[in-house]
Amino acid sequence: MPAVNETLETVQSVTQGTYKWGFETDIEMEFAPKGLNEDIIRFISRKKGEPEWLLEWRLRAFKAWQAMSEPRWAAVKYPPIDYQDAYYYAAPKRRPKSLDEVDPELLKTYAKLGIPLKEQEWLAGVTTSPDGTARAPVAVDAVFDSVSVATTFKERLEKDGIIFCSISEAVREHPELVRRYLGSVVPPADNFYSALNSAVFTDGSFVYIPKGVRCPMELSTYFRINAKSTGQFERTLIIAEAGSHVSYLEGCTAPMRDENQLHAAVVELVAHDEATIKYSTVQNWYPGDAEGRGGIYNFVTKRGACRGARSKISWTQVETGSAITWKYPSCILQGPDSVGEFYSVAITNNFQQADTGTKMIHLGPRTRSTIISKGISAGHGQNTYRGLVRISPKAVGARNFTQCDSLLIGDRCGAHTVPYIENRCMSAKVEHEATTSRIAEDQLFYCRSRGLSEEDAVGLIVNGFCREVLKELPMEFAVEAQKLLQISLEGSVG
Amino acid sequence: MLKIEGLTAAVDGKPILKGIDLAVPAGEVHAVMGPNGSGKSTLAYVLAGREGYEVTGGSATWDGLDLLALEPEERAAAGLFLAFQYPVELPGVGNATFLRTALNAIRRARGEPELDAMQFLRLARERLRALSMPEEMLKRSVNVGFSGGEKKRNEILQMALLRPRLAVLDETDSGLDIDALRIVADGVNAMRGPDFTALVITHYQRLLDHIVPDRVHVLVGGRIVRSGGPELARELEREGYAALQAQAA
Ligand SMILES: Nc1ncnc2c1ncn2[C@@H]1O[C@H](COP(=O)(O)OP(=O)(O)O)[C@@H](O)[C@H]1O
Ligand SMILES: [Mg+2]
Numbered sequence: 001m002p003a004v005n006e007t008l009e010t011v012q013s014v015t016q017g018t019y020k021w022g023f024e025t026d027i028e029m030e031f032a033p034k035g036l037n038e039d040i041i042r043f044i045s046r047k048k049g050e051p052e053w054l055l056e057w058r059l060r061a062f063k064a065w066q067a068m069s070e071p072r073w074a075a076v077k078y079p080p081i082d083y084q085d086a087y088y089y090a091a092p093k094r095r096p097k098s099l100d101e102v103d104p105e106l107l108k109t110y111a112k113l114g115i116p117l118k119e120q121e122w123l124a125g126v127t128t129s130p131d132g133t134a135r136a137p138v139a140v141d142a143v144f145d146s147v148s149v150a151t152t153f154k155e156r157l158e159k160d161g162i163i164f165c166s167i168s169e170a171v172r173e174h175p176e177l178v179r180r181y182l183g184s185v186v187p188p189a190d191n192f193y194s195a196l197n198s199a200v201f202t203d204g205s206f207v208y209i210p211k212g213v214r215c216p217m218e219l220s221t222y223f224r225i226n227a228k229s230t231g232q233f234e235r236t237l238i239i240a241e242a243g244s245h246v247s248y249l250e251g252c253t254a255p256m257r258d259e260n261q262l263h264a265a266v267v268e269l270v271a272h273d274e275a276t277i278k279y280s281t282v283q284n285w286y287p288g289d290a291e292g293r294g295g296i297y298n299f300v301t302k303r304g305a306c307r308g309a310r311s312k313i314s315w316t317q318v319e320t321g322s323a324i325t326w327k328y329p330s331c332i333l334q335g336p337d338s339v340g341e342f343y344s345v346a347i348t349n350n351f352q353q354a355d356t357g358t359k360m361i362h363l364g365p366r367t368r369s370t371i372i373s374k375g376i377s378a379g380h381g382q383n384t385y386r387g388l389v390r391i392s393p394k395a396v397g398a399r400n401f402t403q404c405d406s407l408l409i410g411d412r413c414g415a416h417t418v419p420y421i422e423n424r425c426m427s428a429k430v431e432h433e434a435t436t437s438r439i440a441e442d443q444l445f446y447c448r449s450r451g452l453s454e455e456d457a458v459g460l461i462v463n464g465f466c467r468e469v470l471k472e473l474p475m476e477f478a479v480e481a482q483k484l485l486q487i488s489l490e491g492s493v494g
Numbered sequence: 495m496l497k498i499e500g501l502t503a504a505v506d507g508k509p510i511l512k513g514i515d516l517a518v519p520a521g522e523v524h525a526v527m528g529p530n531g532s533g534k535s536t537l538a539y540v541l542a543g544r545e546g547y548e549v550t551g552g553s554a555t556w557d558g559l560d561l562l563a564l565e566p567e568e569r570a571a572a573g574l575f576l577a578f579q580y581p582v583e584l585p586g587v588g589n590a591t592f593l594r595t596a597l598n599a600i601r602r603a604r605g606e607p608e609l610d611a612m613q614f615l616r617l618a619r620e621r622l623r624a625l626s627m628p629e630e631m632l633k634r635s636v637n638v639g640f641s642g643g644e645k646k647r648n649e650i651l652q653m654a655l656l657r658p659r660l661a662v663l664d665e666t667d668s669g670l671d672i673d674a675l676r677i678v679a680d681g682v683n684a685m686r687g688p689d690f691t692a693l694v695i696t697h698y699q700r701l702l703d704h705i706v707p708d709r710v711h712v713l714v715g716g717r718i719v720r721s722g723g724p725e726l727a728r729e730l731e732r733e734g735y736a737a738l739q740a741q742a743a
Contacts, residue, residue, distance in 0.1 A: 443584055445544050445545065446578065446584070447584075447592075447596075448565070448570070449543075449544075449570055449575075449578075450570055450596035450600075451571055451596050451599035451600040451656070452596060452599050453567055453599070454567075456595065460584070460587055460592065463587070464584055464585055464586030464587035464588075464635065465585070467587075
């Protein structure tokens with residue numbers, strides 16, 4: 001994947017100042033040899049002390065992957081990726097046994113990112129929102145390159161029977177749950193990247209909410225790519241038993257480098273009867289520099305199964321980062337009266353490309369889905385919404401509402417909307433609305449005449465444009481997301 | 495003191511302002527009247543720095559400061575406020591957020607501390623009450639779905655919050671019923687004093703019964719054709735612009 005492999009010095013010199021998470025942590029790391037083959041997969045599996053069945057599972061996925069080719073239907077362009085020219089495992093050498101033993105360098109890294117890993121700090125209210133108020137505690141699983149380095153509030157959550165840990169730990173401690181659900185929503189051979197992920201996935205989070213339990217705090221995973229020439233293959237699995245409720249948030253950043261790095265994740269959600277899973281993402285991978293050098297390739301498969309009656313899965317994503325985003329968080333609406341939601345803001349600035357959207361697969365009767373997509377393009381950015389709404393013959397009375405709005409800033413960017421509607425049920429109702437607009441000169445002038453700088457004016461207007469989606473984010477993160485939108489658009493006007 | 499000298503401006507290459515001379519001493523309120531299309535809004539936009547309104551000659555200074563050299567936001571920071579004839583809608587942007595962002599931008603520029611959400615809300619409520627406006631105005635998106643009168647009152651609310659030293663009110667009276675007109679006029683009158691200078695643009699004399707100007711200027715065909723005291727407004731109301739237009743043509 002490193003299209004260009006240059007020295008660290010060069011990398012640091014391309015720093016253009018707007019990506020504030022681009023620093024590197026200097027820490028002793030352990031790598032698997034470069035490249036991808038069965039031995040590497042055995043290496044990863046051994047490192048993680050996995051049972052035989054999982055190694056077999058990985059090897060089957062690898063075989064499937066070898067027979068597949070990269071999807072080319074998305075509206076994104078990039079040079080061929082050399083899958084042998086990357087590391088598939090990178091982990092800090094010192095592995096903590098408890099939170100107290102986490103390497104101070106790592107603690108510093110996460111503190112710098114605004115993610116305290118010390119439970120006491122949350123509890124003492126040291127952590128504050130940008131507006132200065134104390135934040136409610138959030139349980140965090142911190143994934144650093146290939147491994148989870150810390151998970152907070154585990155004991156507190158265990159009191160309610162909630163399991164929140166890294167997937168590696170879940171494989172060891174709760175093998176029956178992992179075996180039952182892993183790959184049950186996204187089969188390994190579902191697509192090229194899911195097969196790759198299934199073969200080499202390293203870490204990610206595992207969440208299990210028992211019957212009738214309402215998770216008492218936000219759960220979140222913070223993904224950090226740090227090592228050079230390293231791919232991150234995260235695997236997340238969330239299971240919500242009948243009547244349970246959980247809100248989960250995922251955040252991501254990476255250092256600035258002029259090579260492209262691959263992030264190919266698989267996220268699976270399972271909601272049983274009347275369970276609700278709210279999954280929010282604030283994706284802020286390094287987007288590359290102003291000339292389009294470097295940045296993360298974010299090729300992600302996210303899918304939730306509403307297995308039970310009246311279950312609900314809600315995806316909210318704010319996608320500001322990555323050089324390329326290829327991502328379609330989807331819902332399979334099996335249970336009668338189940339509900340799927342997709343709220344998305346995707347920004348492309350400079351040379352970023354995003355092809356993102358959702359799939360709502362209506363299988364059960366009276367299933368409902370809502371899709372609200374806001375695409376913002378600036379600079380030379382290309383933004384495509386691609387969405388599928390499929391209504392099976394059995395989904396009587398199913399309903400979908402889709403709204404896709406695109407906002408263009410400048411005249412060198414592009415916005416594209418590609419809706420696929422397959423309705424095979426007479427009684428179903430599918431509605432689709434789409435708009436494309438530009439930030440009007442009179443809006444900018446109005447704001448500036450009130451004292452706002454042009455960039456603040458754009459930020460305000462864009463945040464207004466995205467309001468329907470931002471209000472879906474947990475309160476704790478909405479303010480940060482708003483700031484992020486503004487930062488992502490720096491340099492897009494004037 | 496606002497001083498405009500020999501100001502000419504063009505839109506789309508078409509000359510609109512053809513040499514404006516106007517001086518408003520600090521603390522005074524002057525009215526600019528004129529028929530439709532005479533260039534009143536163009537003058538307002540030129541003073542506020544709108545793109546596309548190209549200054550082709552002359553000057554405009556505020557206490558010696560060259561207004562025309564500044565960006566619109568810098569003019570706002572220097573104390574200028576334009577109440578728009580057609581206030582602009584900002585979908586999804588909460589009125590409170592907008593007002594607080596604007597107020598804090600101006601306060602920053604003045605070297606004053608920014609207000610947090612609570613402090614702002616207290617201040618905004620006070621100003622709303624003074625203008626007999628309902629508090630739910632703060633929750634709605636800026637000007638979206640506002641009636642004509644609500645939009646105009648929202649402009650005055652902004653002015654009351656930002657407390658400019660120089661205000662240009664562009665036909666803030668048009669579309670208002672008599673009660674709303676009185677509220678708007680009270681809002682302006684409440685600000686009058688040695689530190690408040692204003693240019694009140696209007697088509698009708700009606701507003702000037704409530705905001706009594708120190709001077710009245712008549713703009714026709716991009717030029718000030720007459721200036722006088724408040725009685726000039728009543729004369730125009732009686733006799734119309736026709737005579738002045740014929741004279742200017
Ligand atoms: N944006 C514009 N584009 C083209 N012509 C304009 C524009 N704005 C104003 N004009 C023209 O300039 C002249 C003066 O307009 P304006 O300043 O709006 O007058 P008033 O406010 O006195 O009614 C009119 O002839 C109008 O058609
Ligand atoms: Mg006008």
